[in-house]
Amino acid sequence: MNEKQKKSKHSKSQKSKDREKRKKKSRRHSTSSSSSSGSESDEWVEQQTKQTNAAQREDWMSMTGMLKTYTKEDIKPKREEKDKRNIDSYNPGTSSRELNPYWKNGGTGVPETAENFRKSRPFIKPSDDDDDYYSRPKSSHSSSTTGYSSSRSHDKHQDYNKDQKYSDRDPYRRSSNWKKQSDAQKQSESFVQKSREETAMPSYKVDTAKKQVPEDKPKDSKYLSDEKMNKLAAKIVKAEILGDEKLVTELKAKLEAARKYRKENPDAGAEEEDDSVMLIATSASGSSRPLTSTEKGDPRSKSGKRKAQTHVSGERTKYFGDDDKYNLAQMFQQEKYGNNYNDEAELAKLAAKHKNPNDDLEDIFMDNISRNRDAVKESENERSRAISQHIKMERTLDGCEHCVDSKNMLKHLMVSCGNRVYVALPSRVSLVPDHCIITTVQHATCVTSIDEDVWEEIMNYRKALTQFYNSQGKDVVFFETATRLNRHPHMVINCVPLPRDVGDMAAIYFKKALLECEAEWSMNKKVVDLKGKNIRKGIPKGLPYFWIDFGMDPGFAHVIEDQQLFPRNFAEEIIGGILDLDHSLWKNPRRENGESQRRKVMNFVKEWKPFDPFKQ
Structure with missing residues (x-):
């Protein structure tokens, strides 16, 4: 049964394959026949060309006289x-x-050779006509004189124009040593030398008029300055001690x-008074010292500096470079009393100049320390600061109301005067009756100085x-506010x-007020107790x-930290609040009238x- 089914299937597949082959053959035949029939039916027909009129140029385009045209080949040969x-x-x-x-002068553009120049030069007859002139040997004196004069002229020529050098082309320099020059030749050479010196050196007009110099007035021998009078008084005391009565008289x-x-x-000695002033350098801490002479730079270098030898x-x-320049004592004085007080300005300057944002404060200062500091420039800056401080100080002294020598001082308010201190009444309305002030005769900024x-x-x-106020049954308080030094x-x-009753409670009021003044947090102690010490030992010098x-x-x-905030x-x-x-x-308070x-x-x-302890 199975074998029959297999045979039937095989026969069916064979029949289907045969059918497909027949269909393909029929298709090929139909395409070939259609192509042959198409070729027979199509005929070739030529297309008729239309005759169009050619474009003609207009008249204005054919005109050649209006715009001239050139090419590079036409311009280059011309x-x-x-x-x-x-x-x-x-x-x-x-x-x-x-x-x-x-x-120039008909030259050929090339310098002449020595032979041509010697041939073209006219013969110069020597001044001595004897035949023994050329055969006579020259003395050593004449040769040495000639050598000295030539060397002197050479040095002179080098001084006037160092860039010019002797050349064989110069006819005036190549004069023979064995021939004596005539007067005409000497005049011509001196004229040429003079003209060269005038061109080499800049021309200056010299004013021959005499300058009017003010004659020094004869000093008056009778006038003695304060310094001379003090020295004379010292000589008198010394002579009295020695017992020389004649010299004393x-x-x-x-x-x-x-x-x-x-x-x-x-007014006799007004001109002899010395106006020179000793400059005083004052630091921010209030310490003052006389300014020393400025340091000079190294003259062997252009900038005044010289490279330090470290090896x-x-x-x-x-x-x-300055390791061996200062000892420990000098460095301490420079740090405490010197010009190292402008730290904030120095820090701002370094931070502005420093370019590396990753460096911290220590790196910035280390970079600055490694460089050699210019001592000359620092001394000049310190001197200029001292001069400006002196000018400000003079301006302050002229307008001071408490200096005895000042023109603004109200001397009628002075009630007692000692050797260095005086007591006066305030020029404005007094806070309470018998209110007075204690101040110094000479200018002083604060008690600590x-x-x-x-x-x-x-x-x-x-x-x-x-004692004066206790006699009246009163207590007294002494206070000072030292700011803006x-x-x-x-x-x-x-x-x-x-x-009395207010005076007993005054200490409590002031202590509480000092604890609450300024900001809550401060760098210094709010209240400094002065028990067992005075203000000069309790507050460092220079602080407000x-x-x-x-x-x-x-x-x-109390140390004032913010001078703008502290009243x-x-x-x-x-x-005023207590009373x-x-x-x-x-x-x-308003100012009172006279x-x-x-x-x-x-x-x-x-x-x-x-x-009054100083009553007369």
Whole structure:
């Protein structure tokens, strides 16, 4: 059964294959017949061409006279021909732009040789006509003289024009040594040499008129300056000690004559007064020192600096150029009293110049330290700062109201004067009756900067004033506000009397006010207790501060950190609050007129006179 099915399937597949072959043959036959029939039916027909009229140019395009056209091939030969014509016609001997000097005066453009020049040069007969002139040997003296003169002229020529050198082409330099020159030749050579010197050196017009120099006036021998009079007085004391009475009488007579002459002629020695001033360098901390002479740079270098030698025989001897310039004591003085006080400005300058943003503060300063510092420039800057400080100080002293020598000082307000300190009344409305001030005769900025003898005199006045107010049944407070020390203010200690009951509580009020003043956090201690010490030992020199003492008892001190924030009338405001005073008395008191000031002084002096420690 299975074999029959397989045979039937095979026969069916064979029949289907035969059918497909027949269909393919029929398709091929049909395509070939269709192509042959198509070729027979298509015929070739030529396309007829249309005859079109050719485009003709308009009249304006064919006109050749309006726009001329050129090409590079037309211009180039004409230009070359023109340049050739100019070159052929150029004559360097007559051209004013020719730089070659050998074309001038009919030259050939090339320097002459020595033989041609010698042949063209006319014969110069020597001045001595004897036949033995050429055969006569030259003396050593003449040769040495000639050599000296030639060397001297050579040096002179080099001084005037170092760039010019002797040349064989110069006919005036190549004169023979064995021939004596005639007068005409000497004149011509001197003329040429003179003309060369005039061209080599710049021409200056010399003014032959005599300058009018002011004649020095004869100094008056009778006039003696203050310094000379002091020296003369010292000589008198020395002569008295030695017992030389004759010399003492002579010197005393001379001193009396000088004093009498100065009294009769006050303007006689105005010209002899020395206006020179010693410059004082003041640091930000308030320390002052006389300015030393400026350092000079190394004259062997253009910039005044010289490269430091850090190695000797291949071994390092120092790291920086100024390692062996200063010792430890000098470096300490320079750090404490020198010009190293402008740290903030130096830091801003270094930060602005430094280019690497990844460096920290230590790297910036290390880079600056490694460079050699210019000592000359630093000394010049310090000198200019000292001059500006001196000018500001002079301006401050001229307008100071408390300096005795100042023109603005109100001398009628002074009630007592000692050797270095005086007591006066305020020029404005007093905070309370009998309010006074203690200040110095000479200008001083604050208590921490004065000398010891001045402080002792201040303490004497404090004792006297405390006794004066105690006699009236009052307590007293002494306070000072030292701010803006860079403006050189005059030191003023205010003395304000208080009633007994208020005076006992004043210390509590002021301590609480000092604890609450300025910012909450501060770098320094808010309240410095002055028990067992005074203000000069409690506050470092140069810092702005406020201090208050209660009679002869020690009080408190405060270092002012923000001078803009701390009020200048800090103590007056507290006292005004305690006594319930009007704000016009402590905030901005008005200036009193002269009559009320005199009346106030007279009332104070009547009661103060018995307690004055310097009463006459």
